[in-house]
Amino acid sequence: MFEKIFENLKNKAPLVHNITNYVTANDCANILLACGASPIMADDAAEAAEITSICDALVINIGTLNSRTIESMLISGKRAAELGKPVILDPVGAGASALRTETAMRLINEIRFSVIRGNASEIKILCGGAGKSRGVDVSDSDSDSDSKAVFENAKRLSSLTGATVAVTGKTDFVTDGIRGAAISNGHPLMKRVTGCGCMLSSLLGGFCGANPDEIFDAAVCAVAFMGLCGEYAAQNYVGTGSLRTGIIDEASNMTAEKLNRGIKIEFRQ
Amino acid sequence: MFEKIFENLKNKAPLVHNITNYVTANDCANILLACGASPIMADDAAEAAEITSICDALVINIGTLNSRTIESMLISGKRAAELGKPVILDPVGAGASALRTETAMRLINEIRFSVIRGNASEIKILCGGAGKSRGVDVSDSDSDSDSKAVFENAKRLSSLTGATVAVTGKTDFVTDGIRGAAISNGHPLMKRVTGCGCMLSSLLGGFCGANPDEIFDAAVCAVAFMGLCGEYAAQNYVGTGSLRTGIIDEASNMTAEKLNRGIKIEFRQ
Amino acid sequence: MFEKIFENLKNKAPLVHNITNYVTANDCANILLACGASPIMADDAAEAAEITSICDALVINIGTLNSRTIESMLISGKRAAELGKPVILDPVGAGASALRTETAMRLINEIRFSVIRGNASEIKILCGGAGKSRGVDVSDSDSDSDSKAVFENAKRLSSLTGATVAVTGKTDFVTDGIRGAAISNGHPLMKRVTGCGCMLSSLLGGFCGANPDEIFDAAVCAVAFMGLCGEYAAQNYVGTGSLRTGIIDEASNMTAEKLNRGIKIEFRQ
Numbered sequence: 001m002f003e004k005i006f007e008n009l010k011n012k013a014p015l016v017h018n019i020t021n022y023v024t025a026n027d028c029a030n031i032l033l034a035c036g037a038s039p040i041m042a043d044d045a046a047e048a049a050e051i052t053s054i055c056d057a058l059v060i061n062i063g064t065l066n067s068r069t070i071e072s073m074l075i076s077g078k079r080a081a082e083l084g085k086p087v088i089l090d091p092v093g094a095g096a097s098a099l100r101t102e103t104a105m106r107l108i109n110e111i112r113f114s115v116i117r118g119n120a121s122e123i124k125i126l127c128g129g130a131g132k133s134r135g136v137d138v139s140d141s142d143s144d145s146d147s148k149a150v151f152e153n154a155k156r157l158s159s160l161t162g163a164t165v166a167v168t169g170k171t172d173f174v175t176d177g178i179r180g181a182a183i184s185n186g187h188p189l190m191k192r193v194t195g196c197g198c199m200l201s202s203l204l205g206g207f208c209g210a211n212p213d214e215i216f217d218a219a220v221c222a223v224a225f226m227g228l229c230g231e232y233a234a235q236n237y238v239g240t241g242s243l244r245t246g247i248i249d250e251a252s253n254m255t256a257e258k259l260n261r262g263i264k265i266e267f268r269q
Numbered sequence: 270m271f272e273k274i275f276e277n278l279k280n281k282a283p284l285v286h287n288i289t290n291y292v293t294a295n296d297c298a299n300i301l302l303a304c305g306a307s308p309i310m311a312d313d314a315a316e317a318a319e320i321t322s323i324c325d326a327l328v329i330n331i332g333t334l335n336s337r338t339i340e341s342m343l344i345s346g347k348r349a350a351e352l353g354k355p356v357i358l359d360p361v362g363a364g365a366s367a368l369r370t371e372t373a374m375r376l377i378n379e380i381r382f383s384v385i386r387g388n389a390s391e392i393k394i395l396c397g398g399a400g401k402s403r404g405v406d407v408s409d410s411d412s413d414s415d416s417k418a419v420f421e422n423a424k425r426l427s428s429l430t431g432a433t434v435a436v437t438g439k440t441d442f443v444t445d446g447i448r449g450a451a452i453s454n455g456h457p458l459m460k461r462v463t464g465c466g467c468m469l470s471s472l473l474g475g476f477c478g479a480n481p482d483e484i485f486d487a488a489v490c491a492v493a494f495m496g497l498c499g500e501y502a503a504q505n506y507v508g509t510g511s512l513r514t515g516i517i518d519e520a521s522n523m524t525a526e527k528l529n530r531g532i533k534i535e536f537r538q
Numbered sequence: 539m540f541e542k543i544f545e546n547l548k549n550k551a552p553l554v555h556n557i558t559n560y561v562t563a564n565d566c567a568n569i570l571l572a573c574g575a576s577p578i579m580a581d582d583a584a585e586a587a588e589i590t591s592i593c594d595a596l597v598i599n600i601g602t603l604n605s606r607t608i609e610s611m612l613i614s615g616k617r618a619a620e621l622g623k624p625v626i627l628d629p630v631g632a633g634a635s636a637l638r639t640e641t642a643m644r645l646i647n648e649i650r651f652s653v654i655r656g657n658a659s660e661i662k663i664l665c666g667g668a669g670k671s672r673g674v675d676v677s678d679s680d681s682d683s684d685s686k687a688v689f690e691n692a693k694r695l696s697s698l699t700g701a702t703v704a705v706t707g708k709t710d711f712v713t714d715g716i717r718g719a720a721i722s723n724g725h726p727l728m729k730r731v732t733g734c735g736c737m738l739s740s741l742l743g744g745f746c747g748a749n750p751d752e753i754f755d756a757a758v759c760a761v762a763f764m765g766l767c768g769e770y771a772a773q774n775y776v777g778t779g780s781l782r783t784g785i786i787d788e789a790s791n792m793t794a795e796k797l798n799r800g801i802k803i804e805f806r807q
Contacts, residue, residue, distance in 0.1 A: 065582065249508025294560055303730065316637035
């Protein structure tokens with residue numbers, strides 16, 4: 001299954017529209033190029049819909065949102081939905097401020113997302129949970145909560161929104177409400193490099209853009225891809241600066257064969 | 270010729286004002302520092318003219334343009350022209366949206382540029398061509414078009430605008446309408462690192478800022494410099510993350526001697 | 539003394555709110571993660587106060603200021619002061635434009651800063667000096683001015699504002715008006731990597747956020763930490779791209795023992 005998904009990405013070289021934050025935009029662009037996709041970052045309302053219409057997928061990341069870019073997110077998200085293109089949401093820091101929580105909720109209410117990706121705190125908040133994130137990081141209580149609760153929240157958000165939901169943490173979970181997968185790739189050191197979550201969200205744009213009819217499989221594949229990049233890069237760990245570079249290196253050197261061999265996945269319901 | 274251009278850059282250490290995108294701003298700043306210039310990024314209309322006036326050159330890059338920064342581009346561009354300072358345009362994604370095409374055209378109509386640098390699709394669009402770019406990348410048809418057509422478009426844009434035009438691709442072309450050069454440095458892997466075009470545009474600001482009376486030669490030198498950085502970095506290729514780092518390393522280690530030895534140039538009309 | 543400061547940072551893992559520029563935001567986030575703190579970048583007025591209130595410190599960096607973010611700086615700065623949280627100012631380019639000088643002065647007048655960090659030109663300007671910075675770099679005349687004058691300006695700014703002042707240059711000075719320290723860590727090559735000043739300002743947020751009652755000691759420790767990262771990274775110098783990566787690597791590998799052994803400090807009044 002994953003060879004096909006990955007080969008489609010390589011062959012189609014999807015163009016991915018990112019409305020994202022300025023902290024990790026460079027990493028998101030570079031990992032998309034590394035995996036075989038093409039990024040375009042464009043966040044002004046005056047061109048948002050038009051850029052979306054020439055792309056194969058749209059990634060909305062609220063990491064450094066403001067009133068100008070929120071408008072663009074809504075415009076592009078609706079346009080992508082009209083055109084039947086995959087839309088990914090990364091609700092960075094939902095729960096850390098009312099603006100973030102409300103914007104994420106508004107986006108979910110007004111746009112039909114293909115995939116929503118967040119940490120356990122963010123996904124819980126979007127389910128209507130009373131949790132709090134710790135800034136843009138998962139809260140300690142959510143991080144320690146048993147994996148069953150995390151997976152249940154993902155399923156609940158999926159049924160509320162119709163989206164495939166990916167929760168990343170010690171173990172990553174992906175579910176479309178019916179199928180579910182637990183993916184235990186990745187490495188704890190990835191938490192010490194900014195943007196691993198953002199990069200995964202952009203990768204989801206690439207994988208789903210190339211596989212619009214296989215969103216669940218594409219999401220699983222992207223999650224494993226990102227985890228494996230971190231895992232392989234951590235084998236040569238000398239510090240977190242080099243780790244960041246190594247993650248992009250691994251992305252550019254990934255093959256269907258390595259992905260298939262390295263993926264640690266368990267299907268569940 | 271190139272030793273002199275490069276030595277002027279080293280000796281003058283020009284200050285370069287960049288109104289640019291947030292995706293590659295860090296790379297643009299670092300490559301300017303690496304080559305011996307000093308960057309300043311400032312994009313607010315309230316200071317745009319003043320910052321331009323203390324700098325040796327201005328680089329306008331429309332990669333993540335918005336209505337606020339477009340105003341600053343116009344203000345700074347006019348101020349630079351008044352003061353006789355070199356102004357570089359990078360029309361990122363012209364052809365990908367009406368906003369980008371119209372903004373690039375407006376900038377060209379209202380500002381006298383010293384150098385316009387783009388890929389074959391962008392340059393064709395600015396000539397009034399009916400082409401389409403593929404997001405921020407060259408379209409496949411433009412990429413495959415024969416080099417004669419690409420060079421002709423560059424000459425045409427040069428005669429329309431009075432600017433020296435640099436088109437980058439498999440072979441890079443530089444022309445001021447009278448003189449022309451084909452430069453075949455660079456490496457195909459550079460397309461897999463975001464910002465190689467943006468970095469070259471910022472370098473053009475550095476090289477032209479230090480050589481304001483030799484714009485054509487400065488542009489040729491900057492194009493070869495960037496190509497050689499990619500070429501040398503690619504010799505130690507392990508992945509695209511390291512390649513990005515290696516390009517900046519090579520820029521910081523470039524010498525007039527290496528530049529002279531490595532440049533692959535053919536003059537033409 | 540420094541072991542305690544550094545251990546508090548490691549144990550508390552402070553959350554640091556950064557209102558900063560888009561050129562070096564990624565480096566600031568990564569060095570905070572590397573040293574054991576957690577970054578959050580948020581610059582919209584609609585969430586500024588709320589984000590500040592969940593954080594342990596606030597860093598205001600005017601590197602790419604605009605009217606929208608200036609408002610957020612004022613809101614967050616006042617909120618942090620009300621809550622007794624450390625606030626750091628990095629007046630990037632004060633003296634390069636009226637907007638920068640006036641914004642820095644306004645911030646100083648309206649907010650009680652814990653630490654102000656700048657180069658010799660910026661600190662002189664904030665003292666009411668008639669100097670000029672060279673873009674975002676120290677001017678040659680200020681760079682060459684004797685260290686006594688630089689330290690006197692720092693003391694003066696400290697007495698004017700009540701803040702601990704850190705001036706970075708060949709030798710770094712930290713003073714709270716009563717105590718003073720000259721720190722001669724660091725390496726000249728750091729000037730060729732963008733963002734070393736910005737990274738230090740963000741580190742000051744981390745160190746002060748974890749040691750809110752020991753601002754002077756925390757500032758000294760952060761300055762030495764940054765200098766040592768540059769010093770150690772420069773030992774394996776191959777180019778400025780790798781140096782940037784190496785600085786983050788060193789930050790992630792720093793220990794209290796290495797800090798204590800490496801710090802070159804002289805107390806003075």
